Amino acid sequence: MAKNFRFRDNFLLSLAFLGDEFLNITQPYPLQAERWAGLLPPDYKKSNLKRNIYRLLKTEEIEKIVKNGQPYLRLSNRGKKIIARDFSLIALQNKPWDGYWRIIAYDIPEKYKKTRYLLQQELQTLGFGMMQKSIYISPHDLAEDIQEYLESNHLSDFAFVSVAKRIFGKSNRALAWEVWNLEKLEERYEEWIENSQIFRQKENRDFQNFKKLQDAFIFLLQKDPFLPKSLLPDNWIGSMAINEFRLVLKTQLVQGGELE
Secondary structure (H helix, E strand, O other): HHHHOHHHHHHHHHHHHHHHHOOOOOHHHHHHHHHHHHHHOOOOOOOHHHHHHHHHHOOEEEEEEEEOOOEEEEEEEEHHHHHHHHHHHHHOOOOOOOOOOOEEEEOOOOHHHHHHHHHHHHHHHHEEEEOOEEEEOOOOOHHHHHHHHHHHHHOOOOEHHHHEEEOOOOOHHHHHHHOOOHHHHHHHHHHHHHHHHHOOHHOOOOOHHHHHHHHHHHHHHOOOOOOOOHHOOOOOOHHHHHHHHHHHHHHHHHHHOOOO
């Protein structure tokens, strides 16, 4: 487990969800290390923790701030950009929807099937949903991004991007529910929340269970299109899962442990 552990990614992600309260650096270093131990593999060394935090400060991915007279570590602007790059759709969800759909339709010959596959992968990464075969849609303002991708990959003769105020046949919410299979995503989030609540029971807290829960949550973040809130059901469970993940992190921080 420790072999595949990426300290930087998990540290930045944890800071992104927990915010300024995350690491009070006025605590003696041994207490900081013990507090961190719950988020680290059992064989992780204190010297590695100190060295990695120093490296992140040096590369300006995290920064020291003073809050209420006390110094803390928090995610820097550069660190936020890294998280935004890896989970680019999260920030888009908080923007009010402008009411327009971005539509891409393509007809790429079979001899270019690899290029077609790469286009489909790019669309899925950007959160587009497949409305019909060879037709993808998104409520996010990504038309220029897709047009640039088409031009740079010499696909302008095989695909086009359009913007429409309304796609007739279904209400916008009903269309989103169907295209992005939100029912299935909802079920996955519900299952994850159930598992997280089991984990937060004291007898189930250990690093192995935490890591499984964390990996499962990151997987869901990558599957979630993070649609504008006006297209989601009321009391969308994905928002509840994000709050639950914060509780999981805090629980595991309090859990602590001993580092070598």
